[in-house]
Amino acid sequence: MxxxxxxxxxxxxxxxxxxxxxxxxxxxxxxxxxxxxxxxxxxxxxxxxxxxxxxxxxxxxxxxxxxxxxxxxxxxxxxxxxxxxxxxxxxxxxxxxxxQLLPKGEAPVRVEGRAQQWSWYFTHPESALAPSEILHIPAGEPVDIAVTSLDVIHSLWVPRLGGKIDAIPGKVNVIRLQADEPGVYWGQCAEYCGEGHDGMRFRVEAHKPEAFAALLEGRAP
Amino acid sequence: MSASNRLALVHLVSGFVVWSLGFVLLYGLQALGCAYGWSQHRLWLLLAFVAVLVPLAWLAWRPLRTGPEASSLATAALWANRAALGAAILVFLPVTFASTCI
CATH class of the missing domain: 1.20.58 (Methane Monooxygenase Hydroxylase; Chain G, domain 1)
Incomplete structure (x- = not known):
């Protein structure tokens, strides 16, 4: 038995x-x-x-x-x-x-992430890419995500790509993530933030560098 | 309680009281240095580290009085203070090399 x-x-x-x-x-x-x-x-x-x-x-x-x-x-x-x-x-x-996890110096790519009950929005400054609920990153190089919140404290976590960082209203925290291969990964809010917390997921798409560059310039890869 | 026991009781807690003050001091200096961008940040942390170790080393090596005053409480106090010195060296050592600000 x-x-x-x-x-x-x-x-x-x-x-x-x-x-x-x-x-x-x-x-x-x-x-x-x-x-x-x-x-x-x-x-x-x-x-x-x-x-x-x-x-x-x-x-x-x-x-x-x-x-x-x-x-x-x-x-x-x-x-x-x-x-x-x-x-x-x-x-x-x-x-x-x-x-080794600390975001020392400047990463080649920097994305701004905003948390708001119960979604994530990502913007690529100085690019043609519209703000999106999908986090687009290049594969094979480190990416800094500058994270903040518009309401309560959230936490950005993509378990297969790196650690967690708190998204705090009025403060910007930076976390460095890296995907070795192009593909789709998933993130999840890791700080309880209300009744929609468990569904506060987001999609991460890691692209080949040339496809990522094309995406930022607003043309089809 | 005899006067020597009262003193031993003070000694029993003094090591870890100094340890906790040192912890708050280093934590505060680390945060303030990053917030205000101190140019000599690491130096201040090192100075605070040494400043905490000095009283702890004194407590740990203070000669134990012999005779009737060497109560079990006094012996316990001496060893508690030695533990506090060891804990301070071990726990505070990363301020000498770990990244301070990002």
Whole structure:
């Protein structure tokens, strides 16, 4: 019965790893960094969990081994030696990978994004492209999205292309995204913003560079 | 409560009080420096980092009085302060190298 339950649950678990809104199915270097961090954290947590469960099992199966450890050894080992290296590795990984996500300098393309309950509007300054609910970007190069909001706080998130950024009224926040390949990606508001929050999705179209240039100039690619 | 125990109680919390003040100070300097575009932003952060470590190092290495005054509370205070020094070095170290503003 238990085995059947496990087998039945496996496809449901694996299905979470792909799909339009999966951060574990990265389609660009920035999202790949975040997915790496997620895996490092999962592995770290799994190792710790396994270790604690092994000690727990030992307490039942080999109580004599456990009682040989003095209270001081438990405190120093379990309270200092075990968590500190793991926390240093996790924090270090997050710092190194996080630094690489920052929009340093100017990206080749900059798009302005506005959030309003419950839609996103994107404009390409100095282009023939009309404001649109679709985010058009070139594939293969970093794109900065300057995000703001007209009402409440929203958050722009394209899980397969990068991290999240808050859209705050009266303030402009910049996030850098990148898609390696042309295609269609999906974004989702990631900060609860009212009853339409869950449907506040947007489409991202990544074009080949020449097709993107043609789009900006208002001619058919 | 004896006077020495009262003092030990103050010492017990002082390390992490200094730590939390340092946290607020560094957080504030980081935000202000970005908002006003300070040219010596990193220098101010480094100075604040050192300024926080000095009292913490003093608390951590302060000689423990021996004799009847070396209560278990005083020993706990000394080790709490050493933990606060370690936590300050570890947690505040990124102000020396991480990106400040974007």
């Amino acid at each position: 238990f085995k059947r339950l496990l087998l039945g649950a496996t496809p449901a678990l694996l299905a979470g790893c792909s799909g339009d809104l999966s951060a574990l199915d990265p389609a660009g270097p920035r999202a790949a960094n975040l997915a790496t961090l997620w895996w490092v954290m999962l592995i770290g947590a799994a190792v710790l969990f396994g270790l604690v469960m092994a000690l727990f099992a030992l307490a039942y199966r080999r109580p004599a081994w456990i009682t040989r450890v003095t209270p001081a050894q438990w405190i120093v080992g379990g309270g200092l030696l075990l968590p500190i290296p793991i926390l240093i590795v996790l924090t270090g990984t997050a710092l190194v990978l996080g630094e």
